[in-house]
């Protein structure tokens with residue numbers, strides 16, 4: 001019985017162009033590829049576990065001019081259609097978008113080479129958030145432990161190998177980040193880092209002003225979206241999108257997702273929200289090996305990740 005359930009979990013992923021995706025997404029592939037993005041659309045792009053939910057809440061707060069009640073209109077998964085999402089008989093991400101008035105704010109975890117061509121053809125805006133690979137791996141490991149429709153990650157040691165080889169949903173972290181980084185100057189891309197959003201601003205006496213201060217990064221998003229918000233609204237967005245607030249908010253913490261899909265008693269969706277949790281998981285040997293693999297895979301890429309704050 002346990003074997004059957006486990007086999008069921010493993011079968012949830014299938015390949016498209018060498019990238020593992022959820023089987024239902026692969027079944028729906030032609031609909032996804034034929035998706036017709038419009039020129040004014042904004043696409044939130046991330047590798048899984050890089051701060052998607054966080055940036056979605058920020059973008060929505062900006063769109064709603066800081067009106068918290070409006071952001072409570074629906075759970076975060078329903079506010080921005082997830083273009084590659086499919087779980088029949090529920091409407092797919094593409095179907096959901098097509099029932100909403102455009103311009104759309106959408107989200108995806110797809111690597112550049114799998115994105116529906118209309119996004120490039122229409123020169124849409126892309127908001128990419130990258131998170132350092134080690135914290136991503138840790139977050140993804142705990143997510144696969146609690147997510148009952150993704151493969152069981154096995155032991156941490158086993159998962160370390162799986163993640164490095166890119167045999168996880170949406171493929172290799174290295175290729176994903178490289179792909180989006182390389183096209184960023186040819187398209188309208190705002191490339192942000194999770195770690196910059198977490199950075200603590202210091203007061204005159206070097207005392208932290210607050211636990212996290214994404215205001216400067218939020219301002220970049222406001223500008224990128226062609227909006228202008230006054231200081232009070234920006235401060236409100238900073239407060240309302242803090243990890244602590246979002247962990248308590250049923251519209252962002254996934255508490256409405258049934259336990260047979262996300263079992264939050266195993267690990268909460270809003271788990272730690274920190275930079276550097278990898279140090280609690282990586283052994284010295286794993287860390288050295290990872291750094292070497294990182295050097296090889298990211299050679300020639302001028303991207304710098306902050307690994308601790």
Ligand SMILES: Nc1ncnc2c1ncn2[C@@H]1O[C@H](COP(=O)(O)OS(=O)(=O)O)[C@@H](OP(=O)(O)O)[C@H]1O
Pocket residue numbers: 046047048049050051052053054135138139140142143241242243244246269270271272273274277
């Ligand atoms: N507001 C805020 N501040 C800081 N960190 C936050 C915030 N919201 C979500 N998170 C953390 O982001 C991780 C989940 O990433 P995603 O939202 O991309 O997950 S998913 O791919 O959509 O499943 C996951 O990271 P870990 O805690 O390290 O697992 C979340 O806790």
